[in-house]
Amino acid sequence: MLMLRMARTGITHGKCSVQTMTKAGEALEMSQCREMLSPEQVWEGYDPRAEPLEIELLKQWTESGISFKEMYFTGKAAGSTKTRIYAVYSAPEGGKLLPGILHVHGGGQTANLDxxxxxxxxxxxxxxFNWGGRRPDGQPYTLWGEELAHANQMESAVGDRMMATFPNVRASSWYEWAVAGRRALTLLEAQPEVDPGKLGAFGVSMGGTLLWTLAATDTRIHASCAIYGLGWHTFKEEFRLATGVQPDYSDDDVRIWRAGMEPEVYAPFIRTPMLFVSASNDFYGKMDRAFDILSALPERTPRSAAFTPGFNHYVHSEQAENVAIWMDTWLKGGERWPRMPEVSIRHDAAEGNVELVIRPDPGCTQPVTRVEAYCSLGNPHAVSRHWRPLVPTELGSEWRASLQDAAGYGGTVYAYANVFYASGICLSSKLLTTSQEADRAGIGTGAANEDTDAVEGNDLSGADEFGCSSIRRSGLIYDGRDGLDGWVTNSPNADPFPHRYSPITAAVSEDGVKGFRPAPMLSPLTYRLGDPAYRGRTGEMLRFQLLSRKAADFTVIVQQLHFPSHSRNYECSVSIDGRGEWQIFSLTPESFRHEESGETLTGWADVNYLELRMPEDGWPDEALLFANFEWVRI
Structure with missing residues (x-):
């Protein structure tokens, strides 16, 4: 047995024992000993079918040809009580040997009938099923009991045990939630309408994180989809990028957790086909990390990915449709799934051209209906990248998109493509990261590793420090000629289906002005101010136009170095006059005040996020239109 000797705590691999250690000639009895378990050891001996389900039927009904059953079932024994998991099951009336789908909800959510x-x-x-436990809204929930009260995700006490490592990771809430998922699979396979050999599972956000563990440990799952969630919880990449200080990862808890419970350590054990669906700017499952974990799957495990450009924790219907088609392919024998498209940089020194080359799966018989491509300049932080849309052109078996607008940029360029098929499938390429220097030198490209690469300090600083004088700077931020052109909204709904609508649309006023219109209860935002070509300069103010027939107050927000956990918010309250005529807003840096301290914004340096925060009751006019954002001299 390999024993790790620590100065303060005892850690053993696979078995816990009290260690006696010496320090300065004195024997120290180690009263706290923790096991460092591998994934195999974490689940060794666990049988999700062993305990009886002990189903308690709460309600049964039929609607529109679908039969529903609401119930409690036993999860596991904990002390003198048993965990009672809340679940809802449904199937088409008269169904036989149907493929079964397990839904694993996200944080703060619960069982979902829609x-x-x-x-x-x-x-x-x-x-x-509900894994989150007690809820404040009166909906039914899983009864974790006193012994496992830490598994009630919405209560503050859960924080003490969510990632517990004493005596091992089985003491954590994440472990209990995974056990609940495996027991839910046992309930699903036992239903009379279900073919137990055709089970699939998908999870959203925290449920997506759980999916990696379920897919690796339960061979009953024959098709998997993780949405947003992918682990890497112990990597403090925002801290590193915001401060430039490399975090200390030598902490015992971190190493024990990574060894036995983080999703990325389970990836090499996954044999079921795995689909990952997310947004390019998602805060929870960073885009760069998605390709790290997908690359860790066994070579023969089918895998694919799709990213909605620009959004955070929201998946557009074009990417969400993948989930059902993925399940059809692996559970119903549907059409073969195309391989992920390949991307590369083509640099023609003679002609002075730089292109992104996209190659869809050459062995796929499904017609390609369109290809979209995007690039982002210099930002190593996935959450705040501004994605410039490119214009791919079909040339034989590949598509090419010019990168000439980025040709003079000396920093890192990030790029990816979405390939759309007639079947409704949308596939994303891997994230390509490169620089002109690396490309000219023939150095290979790859995905960014946010915790081992050196900090690109200049890539997060002001325009003058970018070292990109040959990048053409534009005072025009947005004029509507290219549709939304980087404008998105806050997340309207993390669930990818069934209720989908357009959170923001390009529109044209009666007098021919192009702009965008947000959904009534959503706030438009853009990361465009972080692009080296669109940063504000000293002596400039931000100007934009708004058309509305009704009056209201709203807040303009800018952030310096947008990080969800480290951002500095500056706010400016403005009023809509509601006269039905174009209204011009001109905002100097001094118009913005820090949300807490009240200090004024001294300049546009490091500002890379702009949000138009909706009024408390939503936008007053359904035909409201924003247009013509630009930098102008004060």
Whole structure:
């Protein structure tokens, strides 16, 4: 048995024992000993079918040809009590040997009947269960009991045990939630309408994180999809990028957790086909890390990915449709899934051209209906990248998109492509990271590793420090000629289905002005101010236009170095006059005050986020239109 000797705590691999150690000639009895377990050891001996389900039927009903059952079932014994998991199951009436889908909800969510109906309408039986425990809204929930009260995710006490490592990771809330998921699979496979050999599972956000563990440990799952969630919880990449200080990862808890419970350590054990769906700017599952974990899957494990450009914790319907098609392929014998497209940089020194080359799967018979491509300049932080849309052109079996607008930039360029098929599939390429220097030198490209690469300090600083004087700077930020052109909104709904709508749309006023219109209860935002070509300069103010027939007050927000956990918010309250005529807003840096201290913004340096925060009751006019954002001299 390998024993790690520590100065303060005892850690053993696979077995816990009290260690006696010496320090300065004195024997120290180690009263706290923790096991460092591998994934195999964490789940060794666990049988999700061993305990009886002990189903308590709460309600049964039929609607629109779908049969529903609401119930409690036993998860596990904990002390003198048993965990009682809340779940809802549904299936098309009269269904036999149907493929079954397990829904694993996200943080703060619960069992979802709309998601069940979505799958039932597609010919699946489906089960949605609650792992989050006690809820303040009166909805039914899982009864974790006193011994496992830490598994109540929405209560503050859970923080003490969410990632517990004493005596090992089985003491954590994440472990209990994974056990609940495996027991839910046992309930699903036992339903009379279900073919137990055709089970699939998908999880959203925290549920997506759990999916990696479930897919690796439970061979009953034959198709998997993780949405947003992918682990890497112990990597403090925002701290490093915001401060330039490399975090200390030598902490015992961190090493024990990474060894036995983080999703990335489970990836090499996954044999089921795995689809990852997310947004390019998601705060929870960073885009760069997605390709790290997908690359860790066994070579023969099918895998794919799709990213909605620009958004955070929101998946557009074009990418969300992948989930059902993925399940159809692996559980119903549907059409072969195309391989992920390949991307590379082509540099023609003679012609002075730089292009992104996109190669869809040459062995796929499905027609490609369109290809979209995007690039971002210099920002190593996935959450705040501004994605410039490129214009791919089809040339034989590949597509090419010019990168001439970025040709003079000396820093890192990030790029990826989305390939759309007639079947409704949307596939994203890997994230390509390169620089002109590396490309000319023939150095290979790859995905960014946010915790081992050196900090690109200049890539997060002001325009004058970018070292990109040959990048053409534009005072025009947005004029509507290219549709939304980088404008998105805050997340309207993390669940990818069934209720989808356009959170923001390009529109044209009656007098021909192009702009964008947000959904009534959403706030438009853009990361464009972080692009080296669109940064504000000393002596400039931000100007934009707004058309509305109704009056209201809203807040303009800018952030310096947008990090969800380290941002500095500056706010400016403005009023809509509601006269139905174009209204011009001109805002100097001094118009903005820090949300807490009240200090004024001294300049546009490091500002890379702009948000138009909606009024408390939403935007007053459904035909409201924003247009013509630009930098002008004060």
């Amino acid at each position: 998601i069940l109906r979505y799958w039932n309408e597609r010919g699946y039986a489906a089960l949605s």
